[in-house]
Amino acid sequence: MAEVALVRLSKLYAGRPVVDAVDISVRDGELLCVIGPSGCGKSTTLRLVAGFITPSAGEILVGGRKLSWPDGCLPPERRNMSMIFQSYALWPHMTIAENVGYGLTLRRLPRAEIAARTRTMLDVVKLGSLADRYPSELSGGQQQRAALARALVIEPETLLLDEPLSNLDASLREEMRFELRRLHDEYRYTTIYVTHDQSEAMTAADRIVVMNEGRVEQIGRPQEIYEKPRTEFVARFFGGANILSGTAVDPSALSVDGVTINAAEKLFEAGRPGALSIRFHDVRVHAARPSGASGMQGLPMRVARRTFLGPTVDLALEHAGGTAFRASTSPDLAIPADGEVFVELPAEKCRPLQVRAEG
Numbered sequence: 001m002a003e004v005a006l007v008r009l010s011k012l013y014a015g016r017p018v019v020d021a022v023d024i025s026v027r028d029g030e031l032l033c034v035i036g037p038s039g040c041g042k043s044t045t046l047r048l049v050a051g052f053i054t055p056s057a058g059e060i061l062v063g064g065r066k067l068s069w070p071d072g073c074l075p076p077e078r079r080n081m082s083m084i085f086q087s088y089a090l091w092p093h094m095t096i097a098e099n100v101g102y103g104l105t106l107r108r109l110p111r112a113e114i115a116a117r118t119r120t121m122l123d124v125v126k127l128g129s130l131a132d133r134y135p136s137e138l139s140g141g142q143q144q145r146a147a148l149a150r151a152l153v154i155e156p157e158t159l160l161l162d163e164p165l166s167n168l169d170a171s172l173r174e175e176m177r178f179e180l181r182r183l184h185d186e187y188r189y190t191t192i193y194v195t196h197d198q199s200e201a202m203t204a205a206d207r208i209v210v211m212n213e214g215r216v217e218q219i220g221r222p223q224e225i226y227e228k229p230r231t232e233f234v235a236r237f238f239g240g241a242n243i244l245s246g247t248a249v250d251p252s253a254l255s256v257d258g259v260t261i262n263a264a265e266k267l268f269e270a271g272r273p274g275a276l277s278i279r280f281h282d283v284r285v286h287a288a289r290p291s292g293a294s295g296m297q298g299l300p301m302r303v304a305r306r307t308f309l310g311p312t313v314d315l316a317l318e319h320a321g322g323t324a325f326r327a328s329t330s331p332d333l334a335i336p337a338d339g340e341v342f343v344e345l346p347a348e349k350c351r352p353l354q355v356r357a358e359g
């Protein structure tokens, strides 16, 4: 196993950067999820790591050894990596056991060893009793498990997964998330796992990389990404959040429509434009500003729409500046007839955002 380092890695297609100066360091034995919207460069990043394509700039090192750089590239079959795609790509004319053992056959291992290792790996993914079936005789989830067994049986140094669960139905997908995590805990391969599904990333990852337009927006533990999004993109993409813009009055406070809103950390530059995020469920809505609560920070807003969702009510709000806002509240909240409410913004839930550096 080894650390995988992507250093200022770029890939251009037709002069356009699809992967743009990406710096990611995957620790030895870590499961790192790369998440981002369709077209943001996730698969290209993974193909660069696998060695299917050559970088335009930057390099990839595994265990300190350079495997990819613009003028050279160690071929995929010499990287000691396994990659699993969205389509499982099992050979239809081979049984499950033959599929799983294929990589070992290529390596010309003794027949008995191939059989033993295949059997062990099939048991690990709970397909032991289906070894002699053909892929078409298996469900989607079972096929995906077979693909996983085939990738793991060669004992790769690095495991690369490109949206491995997106062809499964919702309940299987959820089950397989835990399964992938369990297998990782057992084998500890250094793993890069690409997905566009945030709950998949939350369940599986040690750390998450959020990508947007070929760049890394933020890297952190799942809870950190959720609780402390650093950019507007991460706040909106990961979990959904309200964004408030204004002018910084000091490193941790923003003036929004003449009201000072304190944030949880110091990240602003006084006098400069700034923005903060707050999750829909961290917003507290009051029918009127509570009396004797002069220390309570917030803004008056108008309820534009109320949607009953069972355990909660989703409120679409507008504040004087025209900003659209959302709040998740209790169904018990009585909204005044004129729709005017006071929206409390607890300072510890207001996360200052970085303005993304251009260039």
Ligand code: ADP
Residues within 6 Å of the ligand: 013, 014, 018, 036, 037, 038, 039, 040, 041, 042, 043, 044, 045
């Ligand atoms: P993701 O996996 O995040 O959805 P991709 O890495 O597949 O995104 O693609 C990122 C961008 O690069 C897309 O705009 C895609 O059209 C473009 N792209 C990917 N591969 C090629 C290629 N071989 N030639 C030209 N453009 C490509």
Ligand code: MG
Residues within 6 Å of the ligand: 042, 043, 044
């Ligand atoms: Mg992709």
